[in-house]
Amino acid sequence: QLQLQESGPGLVKPSETLSLTCTVSGGSISSSGYYWGWIRQPPGKGLEWIGSIYYSGSTYNNAALKSRVTMSVDTSKKQFSLKLSSVTAADTAVYYCARHIVVVVAGPGPGPVDHWGQGTLVTVSS
Amino acid sequence: DIVMTQSPDSLAVSLGERATIHCKSSQNVLYSSNNQNYLAWYQQKPGQPPKLLIYWASTRESGVPDRFSGSGSGTDFTLTISSLQAEDVAVYYCQQYYSSPAFGPGTKVDIK
Numbered sequence: 001q002l003q004l005q006e007s008g009p010g011l012v013k014p015s016e017t018l019s020l021t022c023t024v025s026g027g028s029i030s031s032s033g034y035y036w037g038w039i040r041q042p043p044g045k046g047l048e049w050i051g052s053i054y055y056s057g058s059t060y061n062n063a064a065l066k067s068r069v070t071m072s073v074d075t076s077k078k079q080f081s082l083k084l085s086s087v088t089a090a091d092t093a094v095y096y097c098a099r100h101i102v103v104v105v106a107g108p109g110p111g112p113v114d115h116w117g118q119g120t121l122v123t124v125s126s
Numbered sequence: 127d128i129v130m131t132q133s134p135d136s137l138a139v140s141l142g143e144r145a146t147i148h149c150k151s152s153q154n155v156l157y158s159s160n161n162q163n164y165l166a167w168y169q170q171k172p173g174q175p176p177k178l179l180i181y182w183a184s185t186r187e188s189g190v191p192d193r194f195s196g197s198g199s200g201t202d203f204t205l206t207i208s209s210l211q212a213e214d215v216a217v218y219y220c221q222q223y224y225s226s227p228a229f230g231p232g233t234k235v236d237i238k
Contacts, residue, residue, distance in 0.1 A: 111223045114187070116175035
């Protein structure tokens with residue numbers, strides 16, 4: 001069965017770059033039917049979608065974070081990654097990697113999330 | 127951007143009774159070309175990632191008990207738990223995927 005596992009530092013200093021990787025097992029990352037995404041949840045708060053990437057490398061980004069977000073995918077390693085630059089305390093959150101089902105509106109895009117990683121807490125603090 | 131709201135913020139329901147959660151989108155999420163509402167519901171229990179319950183506003187994900195049902199169209203949607211069980215205590219989120227995905231703020235469901 002499909003599993004997603006986040007990895008990366010749990011503590012990042014303010015103004016630095018947060019880097020996380022998600023490793024996919026039990027399934028293909030190169031399927032045309034899915035986007036691979038990042039969603040975060042500040043402690044005690046709700047969910048915020050960060051962005052999603054297709055196996056080809058095309059991306060969708062949350063406009064509020066777009067200037068600070070870089071995503072990449074490595075199909076040979078079955079991994080996709082997130083970089084969030086210039087972090088502040090407001091970026092402290094549990095970060096989830098996720099699989100979206102592809103849906104079509106004007107074109108293909110990330111739809112509902114049918115698989116989630118367990119999440120990793122990233123704290124921004126000096 | 128489409129903004130999602132939910133009501134109530136929290137509710138407490140007796141075991142076996144009905145729980146109803148409302149979700150409203152700031153714009154229409156019904157795609158006319160396929161007559162589908164681009165709306166999903168998730169359940170999140172403490173310390174766990176969210177779990178997909180319903181997509182296309184009313185289609186239950188595989189394995190989800192049939193006491194969970196979704197309804198609505200356009201901008202107004204409802205998640206109903208027909209007979210609340212102890213294991214249903216959780217926070218429930220709606221999400222639109224008509225445009226860049228966005229979640230509602232969540233509704234906490236407890237036992238009365």
